[in-house]
Every structure is written in C-alpha cells, then in structure tokens.
Amino acid sequence: MAQIRPSPAVGGRRWTIGVLLGIGILINYFDRVNISVAGPEMQKEFALSPTEMGLLFSAFFWSYAILQVPVGMLLDRFGVTTVSRIGAFLWGAATAAVPLATSLAPLFGARVLLGIAEAPAFPANSKATGYWFPRKERALATAIFDAAAKFSNVIGVPLVALVVTTVGWRWGFWATSILSFAFFFAFLAIYRDPSADRNLGADELNYIRAGGAVPEGPSDASPFAMLGYILANRKVWGLTIGFAAYGYSFYLFLTWLPGYLVSTMHMSVLKSAGYTAAPWLCATIADLVVGGWLIDALIARGYDETRVRKTVLVGGMALGLAVFGATMTTNPIWAVFWIAIALSGLAAAAPVGWSIPSLIAPRGGAGTIGGVMNFVNNLMGALAPAVTGLLVGATNSFSAAFAVAGVVLLIGIFSYVVVLGRIETIPEPPADRATGATR
DSSP: OSSOOOOGGOOHHHHHHHHHHHHHHHHHHHHHHHHHHHHHHHHHHHHHOHHHHHHHHHHHOOOOOTTTTHHHHHHHHHHHHHHHHHHHHHHHHHHHHHOOOOOOOHHHHHHHHHHHHHHTTHHHHHHHHHHHHHHHHHHHHHHHHHHHHHHHIIIIIHHHHHHHHHHHHHHHHHHHHHHHHHHHHHHHHHHHOOOTTSSSOOOHHHHHHHHOOOSOOOOOOOOOHHHHHTOOOOHHHHHHHHHHHHHHHHHHHHHHHHHHHHHHHHOHHHHHHHHHHHHHHHHHHHHHIIIIHHHHHHHTTTOOOHHHHHHHHHHHOOOOOOOHHHTTTTOOHHHHHHHHHHHHHHHHHHHHHHHHHHHHHHOOOOHHHHHHHHHHHHHHHHHHHHHHHHHHHHHSSSSSHHHHHHHHHHHHHHHHIIIIIOOOOOOOOOOOHTTOOOO
8 A cells, every 4th residue: 555645746637637527527417407497497388298398308318328338339449539529519519409499399309419419428437537547546536527417406507597597498508508519629629548648747647557547448359249248247237237226316306306396395496496506515525525535545545445435335325215305395495405315325326336337347348338337327317207207297296206216226225235246357358259259
C-alpha cells in the first residue's frame, strides 16, 4: 500500500477528463429529464392519458436499451473517442426534434431518436474511466459521472421548470439542445484516450498504468466471440440483474417523481420541481461521498476491495427499500423524506455498479460488459415508467407502483450477494473462443 497517493508532480489530467465525462452526463440527463418536467403541460396540450404518458416516458428507453449491447461492441472495436463524438452530436439534434412535434406519434419518434443518440454515453464513460484511472481511484472517478445523473435533477429540473412556466414547454427542449451541442464541441476539443493525449505527462501516464488501468486497444477475440464468452459468465449476470433492479427504482423516480408530486400531493409544476430537487441533492451527495470517496479511501487503507464494494452495493440497495415509506403517507414532506433515503441508498450503490465492468472485464471487453449490463438496466427504464403508468391509471395511486419497486430491489440484493461473487478480473477467452472456433 505504499502508493496510496501520487506525488504532486504526477499531474491531474485524468481528473480533467473525469470532470468532462461528468459534464457530458449532466447535459445528457438534462435531455432526459426535460420531458418529466414538461410532461404535465404536454399531457394537457395533447390530451394524453396516464397510460399514454407512461408509454411516452418509456420511448427513450426502448431504443436506448436495445442498442446497449451493439454499442458496447462498437466501443470495444472502434474506441471511446470516435463513438462518443458521434453520439454527442446526435444528442443535440434529437432533442431539437421534440418541440417540432405536433402529436403523440412524432413525440414518441423524437424520444426514440434521443435513445439512439445517447446509447453510448454510460458504457463509453465506464470504459474511459478504466483507461484513465488506476483501480484505487476508480470509485470516485465513476461517481463523478454517475452523480451528474442525479445532480441533473437538482439543477436541471428546476431550471427546465422555470423555462417551461416562463416561455413554454418547447423552450425546455430548445435550451437543452443548445447545451448538448456545446458539449459536443468541448468533447471534440478535449477528449483523447491516454496514449493519444498530448497534454498527459509521462509520469501521470505511468502512474495510471501502474495502478491497474485497463489496457487500451481491442481484444484479440472477435466481437461476437467476446459477447458469447461474457454472456456465459456468472459474474456478468450477477452484476446485470443487480444493476437492473437498481435501474427500475431509479427510472421510476426519474420519470414520475414530478408527476407524483403534482397529482398525489397536489403541487404546481414549479413547486413540484423544488420538492423534486431535495431527494436528488441527497442522492448526489451520497453518490460522491459514499459511492466514490469513501470506497477509494477504505480500499487505500487496505480493506478488501470486494468486501468494501459489495457492502456499499447491498447496503445502498437495502436503503432503497425506504420507498415503502412513501406508500404510507399523504404528507408531501414525509413522502419526500422517504424518497430521499431510498434515492440516497441507490445513488451510493450506483457508481460501484458502473465501476465493475472495467474491474472484471478481460482486455477489450469492458464496453461489451457495460453494454450488456446497461441493456437489461434500461429494459427496466422502459418497463418502470409504463408499469407505473398502468398501475396509477388503474388505482389512482402510486402505492402499488412503489411496492413493486421494493420487490424488484429485493431480487437485486439477492443477485449481488449470491450470484456476483468476488469482484476480480475475468480470465481472457481461450484461444479457440477468441477466434470463434469450436473445440
């Protein structure tokens, strides 16, 4: 444990990259949450039922989820730089298409297009942090971009709500489109993989590599051989099922929390945005402090890496069960209190989940594992809003919807505890599997 901290001479280029990735996810989520804020106004304008709103909320996730595995394979073959540049440009174009819609069908189509555009974001960031950060800094590096997803609801939801109530819901999308294009130009100018970054000093590059960074470059295995090898691994499925359970609750809150406060707690759109920000702020802090800094600090002090990461994973998911508390109150303050506890626990677990692909992947496989994990996770992103809409429409209450989320979390806890096993690197595929040959 002699190399717990680098010397000042090592440099901090990797943290510049980490912040850049975090800003990208922040803007990425502005593009996602704007519809949850604008939803009540859009529902009125287009006379949409709760079921139709649930389907509209889920539209993004269908294309986003379906493309996760192909995008992961593309990332492993063509790299973070190329794939992320294309995706970042398309965010802005897809978001700009939403306010041009005049009925449910084009609204749905525009959100499907956004899902296609943003599909590379998280697998690319997970792969990039594997390149740029040693293992002992991976938790905080991952927490930076994962916390940005939560923090987008702290500042994004109120800002979009202000725009929506001031100049109309369409401008909520125009504004986020402008930010998306701004990020594209920033990413184009700044991001390179470590070996190609002229601003990265030799000392820092050596420090990153010596600390267990993922080797750059594609695997010797063919993309489909790597995919088959990964899908046959128990660790991948333990990670995937556990993270999908987290995703169900996360996306339920991401899409329906403002609507829940408006319909059940009888708040205005602007007031609901303020109440929405509180649990997301708690989640952002838990993400960075517990899911990031604390994990790295404990591992640096010599605690077992697997035990530390899995304790936070399981403990955070268990706190997510506090969502049951929201089913037992009609007081908005108590409802937000229980939701804040649930979101904080889930947020602490999330960066651990996103750090695991680069921690367990064989060379050239981190993007594929991240794609598989996020594919199933975002099936939950498509399922949770739709199921919630159906349950709310049938019962005129969110109680059943929150109860379902709690049951799904219990399944995720079982998967992390029993199926995942130790967090350690999966062996390279055998030579015959690398070429897709048979024995």
